Amino acid sequence: MSARPITTVKTIVTGIEEAGADIKLFTLADPDRWELPPFKPGAHIDLHLPNGLVRTYSLCNEPADNTRYVIAVKREADGRGGSRALHDDVGVGDIIGVSLPRGGLAPDARIGRYMFVAGGIGVTPFLSVVRHLQRTAQAEFTLHLVAREEVPLAAHLGSLIEAGTVVVHRTSRAGRPDLAELVGDPDPETLVACCGPEGMTEDFERLTTAWPTANVHIERFVAPPPIIDPDAKPFTLSLARSGTEIQVRAGQTMLAALQEGGIDIATSCCGGICGACKVGWIEGRPVHRDRILSPYERERYLMVCVAGSDAERLVLDL
Ligand code: FES
Numbered sequence: 001m002s003a004r005p006i007t008t009v010k011t012i013v014t015g016i017e018e019a020g021a022d023i024k025l026f027t028l029a030d031p032d033r034w035e036l037p038p039f040k041p042g043a044h045i046d047l048h049l050p051n052g053l054v055r056t057y058s059l060c061n062e063p064a065d066n067t068r069y070v071i072a073v074k075r076e077a078d079g080r081g082g083s084r085a086l087h088d089d090v091g092v093g094d095i096i097g098v099s100l101p102r103g104g105l106a107p108d109a110r111i112g113r114y115m116f117v118a119g120g121i122g123v124t125p126f127l128s129v130v131r132h133l134q135r136t137a138q139a140e141f142t143l144h145l146v147a148r149e150e151v152p153l154a155a156h157l158g159s160l161i162e163a164g165t166v167v168v169h170r171t172s173r174a175g176r177p178d179l180a181e182l183v184g185d186p187d188p189e190t191l192v193a194c195c196g197p198e199g200m201t202e203d204f205e206r207l208t209t210a211w212p213t214a215n216v217h218i219e220r221f222v223a224p225p226p227i228i229d230p231d232a233k234p235f236t237l238s239l240a241r242s243g244t245e246i247q248v249r250a251g252q253t254m255l256a257a258l259q260e261g262g263i264d265i266a267t268s269c270c271g272g273i274c275g276a277c278k279v280g281w282i283e284g285r286p287v288h289r290d291r292i293l294s295p296y297e298r299e300r301y302l303m304v305c306v307a308g309s310d311a312e313r314l315v316l317d318l
Contacts, residue, residue: 007099007100008048008097008098008099009030009036009037009097009098009099009100010030010031010095010097011028011029011030011031011036011069011095011096011097011098012028012029012030012031012093012094012095012096013026013027013028013090013091013092013093013094013095013096014027014028014029014068014092015027015092016090016091016092019072019152019153019155019156020150020152020153020154020155021074021150021152022074022075022087023072023073023074023075023121023152023153024072024073024075024086024087025060025070025071025072025073025153026070026071026072026073026086026090027068027069027070028068028069028070028071028096028098029067029068029069030067031095033067035066035067036066036067036068036069037066037100037101038063038066038101039059039063039066039069039101039104040063040101040103040104040105040106041062041063041104041105041128041129041131041132041133042058042059042103042104042105042125042126042128042129043058043059043063043101043102043103043104043128044056044057044058044059044101044102044103044104044125044274044275045057045059045069045071045098045099045100045101045102046098046099046266046268046274046276047071047082047086047096047097047098048096048097048098048099049082049085049086049090049096050085050089050090050094050096051081051085051089053080053081053082053085054266054267054268054276055080055082055083055086055268056268056269056274056275056276057071057072057073057124058071058072058124058125058127058128058219059071059101059128060072060124060127060128060153060156061127061128061131062128062131062132062135063104063128063132064132064135069098069101071124072121072124072127072152072153073086073087074120074121074152075087099266099276102275102276102278103275103292104128104129105129105132107138108191110188110189111139111189111190111191111215112139112140112189112190113139113140113141113187113189113190113191114129114133114139114140114141114142114190114191114192114193115141115142115144115182115183115184115190115191115192115193116129116130116141116142116143116144116192116193116194117143117144117146117179117182117183117192117193117194117195117196117200117204118143118144118145118146118194118195118196119146119147119194119195119196119197119200120146120147120148120152120196120197121152122194122195122196122197122200122219122221123143123145123152123153123157123195124153124195125193125195125219126143126193126195127153127156127157129141130143130160130165130166134160134165141165142165142166142167143160143165143166143167144167144169144177144182145157145166145167145168145169146169146171146176146177146196146200147168147169147170147171148170148171148172149170149172149173151168151170179200179203179204179207180207183204183207183208186208186210186211186212186215187215188212188215190215191215191216191217192204192208192211192215192216192217193216193217193218193219194217194218194219195218195219195220195221196221197221198220198221198222201218201219201220204218205218213294213295214294214296218291219273220273220291222271222273223269223270223271223272223273223274224271224272224273224291226253226271226306227289227306228251229251229287229308232250232251232308233250233312234247234248234249234250235247235248235308235309235311235312235313235314236248236312236313236314237254237257237258237314237315237316238283238313238314238315238316239263239315239316239318240282240315240316240317240318241317241318242318244261246258246260246261246263248309253304253305253306254302254304254305254307254308254309255267255270255277255304255305258304258318263318265277265279265304267305269305270305271305271306272289272290272291272292272303272305272306273290273291273292274292275292275303277303277304277305278293278301278302278303279301279302279303279304279316279317279318280300280301280316280317281300281301281302281314281315281316281317282315282316282317283313283314283315284309284311284313284314284315285309285310285311285314286298286302286307286308286309286310286314287307287308287309287310288302288303288306288307289303289306289307289308290302290303290305290306290307304316
């Protein structure tokens with residue numbers, strides 16, 4: 001049984017560029033050079049790698065150019081294997097399936113200023129955003145890029161650094177910037193966002209607790225450890241479209257129960273940070289444990305890799 005086919009778009013690797021410090025830029029295009037599905041600035045795609053791994057990467061090119069998807073990948077020797085597979089095994093001409101783009105920055109007329117903080121390769125989700133904001137001039141923006149010494153993707157940021165809209169903080173020379181000072185006081189017309197190593201995103205989260213939730217955006221590299229609820233009770237998943245009922249055992253994830261029931265669900269991080277496994281819910285009381293959905297989105301969606309249920313029955317839009 002497959003209630004929810006995993007949709008992938010076939011792409012071909014048309015270019016691989018060395019971009020310094022163990023970083024490669026991969027350009028993916030439609031094999032017949034048709035336009036690819038459109039995306040918002042800061043959107044992500046999942047790559048279905050030839051070795052079976054599924055990994056999520058930010059799109060770095062401008063959304064106005066959807067004849068290609070460009071991703072920047074840093075080779076993490078001790079990572080989970082996705083970056084090694086891309087760096088070591090993927091070449092120009094290879095075919096790679098990718099998901100439809102998701103996430104990114106929706107236009108918001110209330111926001112007049114954007115302030116981004118990136119740690120190292122955490123700059124990648126902001127590349128398409130700052131290019132888009134520079135071209136459309138719809139709002140002021142500053143990207144603070146914190147790097148030990150070498151600036152990741154420096155060649156792609158040159159004009160923005162010169163213009164002062166990308167400010168580089170080299171920690172080997174000047175120490176870490178004062179994050180509290182960069183974040184400043186809550187402002188409903190400003191959106192603040194951060195992507196970087198765990199310590200940085202945790203500090204950023206702490207410093208923005210007084211901000212309106214909709215004005216704060218945090219992207220994480222690594223999923224937090226799974227939350228084990230010792231009081232978790234079994235519950236029933238009711239799949240509205242197929243009429244199927246699936247039992248979730250105490251302590252079992254919804255994802256595992258769905259997979260056991262033969263339901264295909266796209267996954268990447270399996271820790272509530274990437275958005276790949278988002279499913280609509282219709283009835284019940286979900287316990288959201290993801291780090292990605294807004295309060296508004298939680299009224300309609302959940303992440304099956306981490307969510308639980310506070311009621312005996314939860315109806316999903318599957
Ligand atoms: S697989 Fe990443 S949020 Fe569920």
